[in-house]
Amino acid sequence: MALAIRAQITTTHLNLNFKSIIKRSQNTRIQTKPIYHSNPLTHLVFSSPMSTFSAVKGSSVIRSSLIDPDGGALVDLVVPESDRASKRTEAESMPKAKLSKIDLEWVHVISEGWANPLRGFMREDEYLQSLHFNCLRLKDGTIVNMSLPIVLAIDDKDKEGIGASPDVGLMGPDGNLVAILRSVQVYKHNKEERIARTWGTTAPGLPYVEEVISPAGNWLIGGDLEVLEPIKYNDSLDHYRLSPQELRREFDRRQADAVFAFQLRNPVHNGHALLMNDTRRRLLEMGYKNPILLLHPLGGFTKADDVPLDVRMEQHSKVLEDGVLDPETTIVAIFPSPMHYAGPTEVQWHAKARINAGANFYIVGRDPAGMSHPTEKRDLYDPDHGKKVLSMAPGLERLNILPFRVAAYDTMEKKMAFFDSSRAKDFLFISGTKMRTYARTGENPPDGFMCPGGWQVLVKYYESKQAEEAGQQPAVLST
Structure with missing residues (x-):
């Protein structure tokens, strides 16, 4: 097996120039099989061995099944x-x-x-x-x-x-x-x-x-x-739990010619939105006509200090309502997997699962699926290893990996922006922990960090949580 894997990951990585292809033919269907995929936006067109699509101008071919499921047809194990x-x-x-x-x-x-x-x-x-x-x-x-x-x-x-x-x-x-x-x-x-x-x-x-x-x-x-029957949770969120088959049908309905997935287990702030909107812009510049974002929060087990799923889903809804993300080009659905917090090992699972849902681009960020070391004051994993591992992982060669561009709060522009190292002192990094601290203490983050509607969802959650904790405190009797 080791020899087979080594042969796969050393295959030449292909770079195609969009303009030269357009000049050659307006109707040619291009097929490539990129193996090293650390910078997939250098590819004009991607295809799995069994399915193809075209992003060439003038093409009428539109398929959402841009990437076949691992192993062929999707399994459906629910009894008729x-x-x-x-x-x-x-x-x-x-x-x-x-x-x-x-x-x-x-x-x-x-x-x-x-x-x-x-x-x-x-x-x-x-x-x-x-x-x-x-x-x-x-x-x-x-x-x-x-x-x-x-x-x-x-x-x-x-x-x-x-x-x-x-x-x-x-x-x-x-x-x-x-x-x-x-x-x-x-x-x-x-x-x-x-x-x-x-x-x-x-x-x-x-x-x-x-x-x-x-x-x-x-x-x-x-x-x-x-x-014996479809798994339901009866928590008012089941309509968000779209299966891979249902997602593929929705991509077809929207006539997607590219699908890029973004996983998160935290509320969406404007830095996340900047990254997702910028990714769509770059795909459009490459020649895609209708790239669709799959905003895909993890919905299974998470650790106790993470924001609960129902609160996150309400916050995500506000992000779309406030126009931070475009509802016409965004699908919000719940990924039902439990969370391991296993860093570069787990991020491969997160990417692989999105292949089966039909996504052919996957956004990977800093320290994906990582956490702080449980007994020492440091990250458990190297923050850059997740995206590096995804660029080499056996079995993920068909998936285009989109490395996360670092976003931070620009104190001069008063908004979230891509980090500029030439004026590093102007940027403020607000971690998930810091964001939760703001919400818990009632302190507002800088204007432009998160849409107002989304922020109020978090504030109300932490207010109710504090009231609940206060109600559980034992009464102190005075003499």
């Missing part, structure tokens, strides 16, 4: 409605394993094809490839990226109850049957190895480890999923 009653009856007689809330989020992710071509929780061979190589080799020799193990842990009692049964019913946190896991394989859950290879450290305090892995059982169970 006509078969659900019989499947449920069958599952009732099977041995059972219970899912946690986060396990259920992974069932959602797998069932809709975000992890394409994965068809269930990983068996041991898939787990080892993911853990040690960050990718999977398919039967036809194709390599797809899979940087995070997607696994289901069970304890000794569950393992004993399953015994030699080939199939297992999966119960949701509320006790309802959610899915069937077919042709199961049970194998050892070496937690220390998993943690060390995923995060590069076993330091205490890693949020996902503490929440999911440490309390989990000592066994992993893999198999093929049959999900």
Whole structure:
């Protein structure tokens, strides 16, 4: 496998000049297969091996499926409605394993094809490839990226109850049957190895480890999923949870000729908006007619001090209402994956999943999926390694990576602007932590940092949070 990967990533990177192509032909369909993709905006046209599109002026070809899903057709593991009653009856007689809330989020992710071509929780061979190589080799020799193990842990009692049964019913946190896991394989859950290879450290305090892995059982169970009905959360946000298939249909409906995805787990400030609007401008300058932004906040597990999903979605809505982003060229949807905070390892998963949703450009920022070291005062990962890893990652060669341009608050212009090192003293960097501190303390950020409507959403959230915390304080009796 190592030789195959090395051969892929050393393939010559192609640079095409837009003007010279236009002079040659107004109607020629250009196909390129860029391998080194650290600066994808030097490419005029990109195509996967199985699908093509054209950005050449005068072309009438418009397809949103600008990039094929990993492994071919998208999987859809939700049982057809006509078969659900019989499947449920069958599952009732099977041995059972219970899912946690986060396990259920992974069932959602797998069932809709975000992890394409994965068809269930990983068996041991898939787990080892993911853990040690960050990718999977398919039967036809194709390599797809899979940087995070997607696994289901069970304890000794569950393992004993399953015994030699080939199939297992999966119960949701509320006790309802959610899915069937077919042709199961049970194998050892070496937690220390998993943690060390995923995060590069076993330091205490890693949020996902503490929440999911440490309390989990000592066994992993893999198999093929049959999900008894679509996963819903009934939190008034399900209409934002568009599947990869639904997103691709929406890109078609809007006649997108490029789709660029931006993931975040924080509120959108004007620096983010500057980056997204500038990316669209650059794509238009390259000859694309209708590039569509997929603003795609992470909607699964996040650490306790992150802004909750419902607040973030309300804030994002205000950003569109205030015209900071154009609703006509922006799709806001929730990415249902849990968050690992595993830096360069995890950012590959975030990029890979957007391929399956149809995005062919991916914006990567400073320290993507990173966090502060849990026991030391420093970043856990090098802030630049995420974008460097994405430019070389096996299985992501088809995706154009857009490096994040650094934005900061320009104190002279009174707005967010791209950082100019020649007058560095004029710029103020406002971190996510600093932004949350402003909101908590009731202090306003500088004018132009965030749209007023969006900022008020955050202020109200922190006000309600402080009132709630005050109400939980024990009463002090005076004598």
